[in-house]
Amino acid sequence: MTRTELPSSVLIAGCGIVGAATAFFLARRGVDVTIIDREGPAAAATGAADGAVSVASKRPGPMMVAALSGVALYRQLLAEGVLADLFTPRSTFIIAASDEECTVLEAHGAALSGEGVTVETLGRTALAQRFPALSPSARMGAEVKGDGHAIGYRIVNRLLSTSGVTVRRGVAAKHLIEAANGRIAGIATDKGEFRADAVVIAAGNGAASLLRLDGVMKPRKGQLLVTERAPALNASMPGSIMSGRYLLSKGSQKGGPASGRGYGLVVDPLVTGQFLIGGTREDSDARQTNDFDAVKHILADAVALVPGLADVRLLRAFAGVRTAVVDSLPLVGRWPVHDNLFVAAGFEGDGICLGPVMGQAIAALVCGEQPTLDLSPFTPSRFSACEVAA
Ligand SMILES: Cc1cc2nc3c(=O)[nH]c(=O)nc-3n(C[C@H](O)[C@H](O)[C@H](O)COP(=O)(O)OP(=O)(O)OC[C@H]3O[C@@H](n4cnc5c(N)ncnc54)[C@H](O)[C@@H]3O)c2cc1C
Structure with missing residues (x-):
């Protein structure tokens, strides 16, 4: 394959939203694509996410710029019919209830406005009128317009069914x-060898061992809750709520979150009439467990901000594991050593928003084109020890 030719075949490791989106955009160009997944589509973070397609929570800089493109692409795919019924445009409300949160919110609102996002600042009275379900403890808010919501596993299913790409489940x-010419010939799996003209690693937390990035990527667990339907309360909320503390826990104004367990409240009124409430940030990969302390803490925070939730029953709790990178930026681009090897992993808490746009960018790269999104801040070569485990 030269850089101006389409690859005859592409092998993608990982069928989360990033792998599925990459496959979708490659298949649209007529490329023959196979995805392998050690479990199945959306088996990891993508199947256990909230689904905020949101610029509101992004750190100023490349992540905010990428998120703007990410939301724009969701809107485009909705207009094209590809994501019909799956993407719900809506505002995000960031709410501050303390001096510290007010300070963070003011700085963050200014950063969002600076990137061209429409942000309306709401004082206590305006907030109470716009959002009557909120507790009087809410001192200030910012309505971030133009965000949306999408359920990750439904997006994956749609991208796969629309593209007709082959997924090989249960293949790790x-x-x-490595080929003799220094290129990558394919991937050795527990089910034998898979060969292709180009290889994309979109394996979330599985990317670390494949690319010898154990010191660079780490799992970050999140616990989420889902309530029963509460249609009246749900209808009274004009968008999702993010607490100012969520920005602090996510490090949206600084270099990244502190390690250990962080809490940051998000209350998402789902189209079903239920609420999705989260969550934690924990340096752990224990995705099969929830603990009582976390559930209690999240519920107490939610009821403090939206008192009506005290009368709504909790239906289930679950956990997922994000893939965090030490410098809080994902790794997206061509692998420095091998011309036909690409990586798209490490999206931490932003991959539902960024998955489609990053998949589109990687598909362009694989086909020898310059992506419209500037991938230079995400280049894998910033980790100089990058070396393939061949
Ligand atoms: C609790 C929680 C809440 C979140 N909320 C949001 C949100 O509101 N908004 C947002 O934008 N993002 C959110 N995220 C983040 C988002 O879910 C992730 O960033 C995104 O799903 C990552 O997608 P991915 O395709 O890179 O990885 P994953 O979804 O992790 O997929 C990786 C796939 O690779 C497979 N795999 C791994 N290793 C191998 C191997 N060796 N061989 C073959 N296959 C392999 C896995 O089985 C998996 O299917 C949240 C995440 C969590 C956990």
């Missing part, structure tokens, strides 16, 4: 196969 990538 073990290591890359």
Whole structure:
């Protein structure tokens, strides 16, 4: 394959939203694509996410710029019919209830406005009128317009069914196969070798061992709750709520969150009439467990901000594991050593928003084109020790 030719075949490791989106955009160009996944589509973070397609929570800089493109692409795919019924445009309300949160919110609102996002600042009275379900403890708010919501596993299913791409379930990538010319010939798996003209690693937390990035990427668990339907309360909320503390827990104004367990409240009124409430940030990969302390803490925070939730029953709690990178930026781009190897992983808490736009960008790169989104801040070569585990 030269850079101006389409690859004859592409192998993608990982069928989360990033792998599925990459496959979708490659298949649209007529490229023959196979995805392998050690479990199945949306088996990891993508299937356990909230689904905020949101610029509101992003750190100023490349992540905010990428999120703007990400939301724009969701709108485009909705207009094209690809994501019909799956993407719900709506505002995000960031709410501050303390001096510290007010300070963060003011700085964050200014950063969003600076990127061209429409933000309306709401004082206590305006907030109470716009959002009557909120507690009087809410001192100030910012309505971030133009965000949206999408359920990750539904997006994956739609991208796969629309593109007709083959997914090989239960196939775990073990290591890359290096060809004599220094290119990558394919992937050795527990079910044998898979060969292709180009290889994309979109394996979330599985990318670390395939690319020898154990010190660079780490799992970050999040616990989420889902309530029963409460249609009246749900209808009284004009968008999702994010507490100022969520920005602090996510490090949206600084270099990244502190390690250990962080709490940041998000209350999402779902189209079903239920509420999705989260969540935690924990340096752990224990995705099969919720703990009582976390559930209690999240519920107490939610009821403090939206008192009506005290009368709504909790239906279930679950957890997922994000893939965090030490410098809080994902790794997206061509692998420095091998011309036909690409990586798209490490999206932490932003991959539902960024998955489609990053998949589109990687598909362009794989086909020898310059992506419209500037990927230079995300280049894998910033970790100089990058070396393939072949
Ligand atoms: C609790 C929680 C809440 C979140 N909320 C939001 C939100 O509101 N908005 C937002 O934008 N993002 C959110 N996220 C983040 C988002 O879910 C992730 O960033 C995104 O799903 C990452 O997608 P991915 O395709 O890179 O990885 P994943 O979804 O993790 O997919 C990786 C896939 O690779 C497969 N795999 C791994 N190793 C191998 C291997 N060796 N061989 C073959 N297959 C392999 C796995 O089985 C998996 O299917 C949240 C995440 C969590 C956990």
